[in-house]
Amino acid sequence: MALKDLFERDVQELEREGILFTTLEKLVAWGRSNSLWPATFGLACCAIEMMASTDARNDLARFGSEVFRASPRQADVMIVAGRLSKKMAPVMRRVWEQMPDPKWVISMGACASSGGMFNNYAIVQNVDSVVPVDVYVPGCPPRPEALIYAVMQLQKKVRGQAVNERGEKLPPVAAWKRARG
Numbered sequence: 781m782a783l784k785d786l787f788e789r790d791v792q793e794l795e796r797e798g799i800l801f802t803t804l805e806k807l808v809a810w811g812r813s814n815s816l817w818p819a820t821f822g823l824a825c826c827a828i829e830m831m832a833s834t835d836a837r838n839d840l841a842r843f844g845s846e847v848f849r850a851s852p853r854q855a856d857v858m859i860v861a862g863r864l865s866k867k868m869a870p871v872m873r874r875v876w877e878q879m880p881d882p883k884w885v886i887s888m889g890a891c892a893s894s895g896g897m898f899n900n901y902a903i904v905q906n907v908d909s910v911v912p913v914d915v916y917v918p919g920c921p922p923r924p925e926a927l928i929y930a931v932m933q934l935q936k937k938v939r940g941q942a943v944n945e946r947g948e949k950l951p952p953v954a955a956w957k958r959a960r961g
Contacts, residue, residue, distance in 0.1 A: 840928055858872075859927070
């Protein structure tokens with residue numbers, strides 16, 4: 781018992797000096813969660829709110845996601861902002877496939893998540909039928925703060941800190957381990 785107390789005291793002393801202990805997996809997850817680079821994929825009015833999330837008032841850069849990439853090969857998060865037409869769905873799928881693993885998807889707005897008010901033959905009723913979605917952002921259009929909250933939730937999932945409604949810890953979003961559709 782005395783040896784355990786000595787070890788805990790030593791760890792606490794080291795932490796006060798700025799030395800931290802972690803695993804390589806947690807360190808990589810922390811790095812990934814704090815440098816999520818979105819691919820620009822704005823389709824409708826939600827794209828304006830997505831752009832507003834990077835302005836000085838909202839400042840998405842605080843969360844490491846200010847670098848919106850025009851090339852999918854340099855992005856790891858796709859934010860689908862707005863209604864997705866069936867004609868555009870194969871293009872979106874191709875962009876998603878060009879993104880390197882690990883990759884995540886945020887469905888932004890009612891149209892991307894459920895088709896919104898466009899219940900017709902031309903609009904995809906759920907982006908999840910084209911690419912797997914990790915976080916949904918409700919609203920029509922959702923405010924920039926809602927997108928920032930979604931990015932924060934995705935960061936928690938990447939780090940393995942997310943919990944469900946019952947308070948149970950959810951497994952980390954490990955795109956390199958799970959099957960993608």
